[in-house]
Amino acid sequence: MATKSKGKKKAPIKEPGRKPVPKRANGKNAGHDLQHEVEQLLYRQAELLDSQQWQDWIDLFAEDGVYWMPPERSHKTWEGMPAIFAEDRNLMTVRMKRVLHPDAWSQRPLWGTNHVVSNVQILKDAKDELQVRSRFHMMELRRDDVRHFAGSYTHHFRKTKDGYRIKLQRVDMTNAQAAYDYVLQVWV
């Protein structure tokens, strides 16, 4: 765990092959901090999914936030397009309430997921928006069957006074076009 030291300015850690971190407008040498902060956010999101804390997961999204999984990488928007997922918070709530309903038969068997998120790159760090690309690998167990899904996340975070909120999470799954052996019950 990274801890902030008060007062004392730490000398930047020298790592071979690593470019010096650019100073930000406010003079803080924030590159490492931002990278770290973003990674923690992505890890937290994955943790909420894997521990099935659905409402907390939904609350990571802005009021107008969207979770989108296009069937093809070439798609530029979900509007008017076929989509595997294109859900605002209302639809996310339908999905959550469905899986929590006692008669969601497909949820009865043993079911669980494990996400690993990595390769985190900050694509854009603007005044009120932050864009981050990462890679994920998800293993799912349902009854006796193991499945693997992998791909990239592109998060568009909005900077708010309460921290970062997801405006758009785009999920490009490498196996989006493969035939689905059974379906996806919740977000990947």
Added chain:
Amino acid sequence: MLQERIPDLTKYVEPDRVRREVYTDADIFELEMQRIHERVWIYCGHESQVPRAGDYYAVQIGRQPMLMVRGADGSVNVLYNRCPHRGNMMCGDRHGNTGDFFRCSYHAWTFHHDGRLKSIPMMESGYAGTRYGRDNPDCSMKRAARVESYRGFVFASLSSDGESLLEFLGESKVAFDDMCDRAPEGEVEIVPNCFRVIQHSNWKIFLENQLDALHPSVTHQSTGRAAHDVEKLIEKKTGKAPISYHMLSAFATVTIDKWDNFQTLNYPHGHCILTGYMGLRPQDPDTLAYDKVMIKAYGQKRFEEIVGVNIHHVLIYPGLSVQSPLQQLRAVRPLGVDRTLTEIWHFRLKGAPEPIYRRSLAYYNLVNSPATLVNADDLENFWKCHKGLSSEGGDWVSFARHLGHDIEKNGVVETAAGCGTSEAPMRNQMKAWAQYMTAEK
């Protein structure tokens, strides 16, 4: 082998019940592929999937890998995906464009879009004096015995004899009429995306579920309730929830006792129609704008006829389930006795305003995508059905609901008033199945 074990298949189908082996026996599955899927008219795709010469789509008919390909003369051909030289599959992709001709990736034999041999490398030096050459039809890619299309929907039959496509479809052709007539231009075009989902169950279990009016309020209770809750929340906040919420909440609000008010119509060949709530016509600005365009195209009287068609689902046995009022269909491709692929497509009404397309698209995404809010529970039931039928806990599947109340007129079986949840569609499908399976070639 099967003949020795099961000398008389007709004994497996009774008016009110069917033997479990019909779903689970691998030899019966092989016979089904021979006698049903590789004989009758099977849906290949829509002409707008292959707009340019050389465009192709791979499609499975029974156990046969086929190609639907557009020729330079505009015709749509259906060919076996196989090079006559050494048997190499001609196209390894699911779809693409083959250029001016097919070229085998193994030894460069080339073929026209209609399958005719174009060239063999060094044909003269290599094959002089042999039986191989352009004059030998065995040196061309084999064509499906028959190809016909209706309103842009292409079907193929691998049997050279039999009735025409229209004779085969009979009344079920309304699936395509209902879809196309709802377009101001009288045509639909493909939305270029196929959702493919594999079910761990026999292909007949899926088809029987499609017109099972009793299951929605049981199987889809969770989704219905969840959508209903959120629909109410949205209405509280903004006054009106999108119509897609209503389509989902109906699973809960139309309670089990109300589904008997629906009706099924059962036709020869196992085809069936479920009438019902998709005919619902909201009076929102989007619908009114669409109505205006339609009235301009067709006139008031014809318009009323078109939008008054009361269809929920049309089942074209043995391989297609069509939801015409929402312009989507599911093609069934049996992969094995316990594995079934569904290919799910959506169509755009040509000339209709964008919001009408988006309304049916919302249904396509929510119900028919691989992240479906609805079919997850169906597939769970199908798997459980197949596993249960594989056991020796019982020998029969029952289709007796409302038996004896059906009304038969001119070969069409209608469910009686208040008997909409009748298992007549399953009885009708099994009747067709027994006819196909025991027919003399």
